[in-house]
Amino acid sequence: MRKPTSTNALNEKLITDSCGMANALRVLGGRWKPAILCRLRYGTMRYGELKKSIEGISERMLVAQLRELENDGIIKRMVYPEVPPRVEYKLTDLGLTMQPMLIAMSDWGNLYRETTEKQMVEI
Amino acid sequence: MRKPTSTNALNEKLITDSCGMANALRVLGGRWKPAILCRLRYGTMRYGELKKSIEGISERMLVAQLRELENDGIIKRMVYPEVPPRVEYKLTDLGLTMQPMLIAMSDWGNLYRETTEKQMVEI
DNA sequence: CCGTATCCAGGCCGATACTG
DNA sequence: CAGTATCGGCCTGGATACGG
Numbered sequence: 001m002r003k004p005t006s007t008n009a010l011n012e013k014l015i016t017d018s019c020g021m022a023n024a025l026r027v028l029g030g031r032w033k034p035a036i037l038c039r040l041r042y043g044t045m046r047y048g049e050l051k052k053s054i055e056g057i058s059e060r061m062l063v064a065q066l067r068e069l070e071n072d073g074i075i076k077r078m079v080y081p082e083v084p085p086r087v088e089y090k091l092t093d094l095g096l097t098m099q100p101m102l103i104a105m106s107d108w109g110n111l112y113r114e115t116t117e118k119q120m121v122e123i
Numbered sequence: 124m125r126k127p128t129s130t131n132a133l134n135e136k137l138i139t140d141s142c143g144m145a146n147a148l149r150v151l152g153g154r155w156k157p158a159i160l161c162r163l164r165y166g167t168m169r170y171g172e173l174k175k176s177i178e179g180i181s182e183r184m185l186v187a188q189l190r191e192l193e194n195d196g197i198i199k200r201m202v203y204p205e206v207p208p209r210v211e212y213k214l215t216d217l218g219l220t221m222q223p224m225l226i227a228m229s230d231w232g233n234l235y236r237e238t239t240e241k242q243m244v245e246i
Numbered sequence: 247c248c249g250t251a252t253c254c255a256g257g258c259c260g261a262t263a264c265t266g
Numbered sequence: 267c268a269g270t271a272t273c274g275g276c277c278t279g280g281a282t283a284c285g286g
Contacts, residue, residue, distance in 0.1 A: 010165070014158075014161050014162060014165075014176075016229070016233060017157075017161045017225075017229040018157050018158045018161045019232065019233070019236070020228065020229035020230065020231070020232030020233040020236070021151075021157035021160075021161065021225065021228045021229050021232055022157050022158075022232065023232030023233070023235050023236055024228040024229070024231050024232035024235070025148075025151075025152055025157065025228070025232075027232075027235065028144075028148075029148055029152050030278090030279095031278075031279065032279095034140075034141050034144035034145050034148065035137075035141045035145075037144075038137050038140045038141045038144065039137060041140075042133065042137075046247090046248095047247075047248055047249080048247065048248075051248095053137075058279085058280065058281075058282095059248080059249065059250090060249095060250085060251090060279080060280080060281085060282095061278095061279065061280075062249095063248085063249060063250080064278095064279085072239075073238075073239055079248095083247095084247045084248085085247055085248055085249090085286090086247075086248090087247085087248065087249085094235070094238060094239075097231065097234060098231060100227050100231070101224075101227040101228055101230070101231040102140075102144065104223050104224040104227035104228075105143065105144045105147040105148070105224055105227075105228070106139070106140040106143035106144050106147070107143065107224070108143070108147050108220065108221060108223070108224040109142065109143030109144055109145065109146030109147035109148075109150075110139060110142070110143040110146070111220060112146050112147070112150065112217070113142070113143070113146055115196075115217055116195075116196060116217075153258090154258075154259065169267085169268090170267075170268055170269075171267065171268075174268090181259085181260060181261075181262095182268080182269065182270090183259080183260075183261085183262095183269095183270085183271090184258095184259065184260075185269095186268085186269065186270085187258095187259085202268095206267095207267045207268085208266085208267050208268060208269090209267075209268090210267080210268060210269085
């Protein structure tokens with residue numbers, strides 16, 4: 001960046017990359033979205049299963065984060081007209097394309113924790 | 124996840140992965156951190172260069188995000204005792220290990236934008 | 247079982263002014 | 267040039283109670 005031969009090309013790449021990262025962060029950056037996405041990587045789950053599986057989450061936030069992921073096209077919500085009601089969530093095809101990114105983030109996050117000895121609380 | 128043979132092993136993996144992602148998000152999740160990290164990927168930059176390069180950022184936020192990245196061990200701040208003062212920022216070795224993750228995020232974010240036709244503003 | 251509705255606290259972040 | 271200091275709005279997210 002000090003003395004680039006082609007400033008315009010580099011600037012375009014910077015913008016593209018920054019926007020890409022910002023896009024990714026906007027979609028998966030939420031207090032509980034990592035936990036939700038991790039769980040749905042292994043298959044379909046019901047609302048109640050998610051709630052029980054994610055310790056500490058409130059119903060308000062679970063619904064809110066699920067709705068955002070749904071609106072962003074990452075997960076699909078399937079309602080079965082039964083009594084008692086059943087609602088299942090699964091990744092969409094677009095959601096499945098996140099896998100390499102999610103693995104890269106998980107790997108680096110774990111490397112970071114091991115390197116710095118800082119530990120996180122969230123599940 | 125519906126009927127796992129070994130619930131404990133899966134739960135541990137879920138926790139590890141979620142914590143990893145949460146760690147990663149805590150470190151690089153900030154309004155301007157994508158922009159900063161993208162720029163430092165290409166080499167050392169001065170404070171003023173960063174400020175000029177990142178459109179719309181205020182000095183307060185630039186300093187704040189730089190300090191957080193520094194405290195998290197991602198970037199190094201180098202002060203040269205000259206007049207006028209000169210301060211340079213660069214990625215640490217730990218910061219360099221983020222590259223695969225950053226690329227994965229940038230790639231997916233761009234794929235997401237192309238797929239959904241949603242566009243972002245941030246640089 | 248699967249959610250909504252309401253209230254509210256804390257922190258993120260922008261704008262502005264000032265300094266070694 | 268490279269920052270600090272201060273104020274204030276807004277949005278995220280937590281707690282709690284209620285509904286189909």
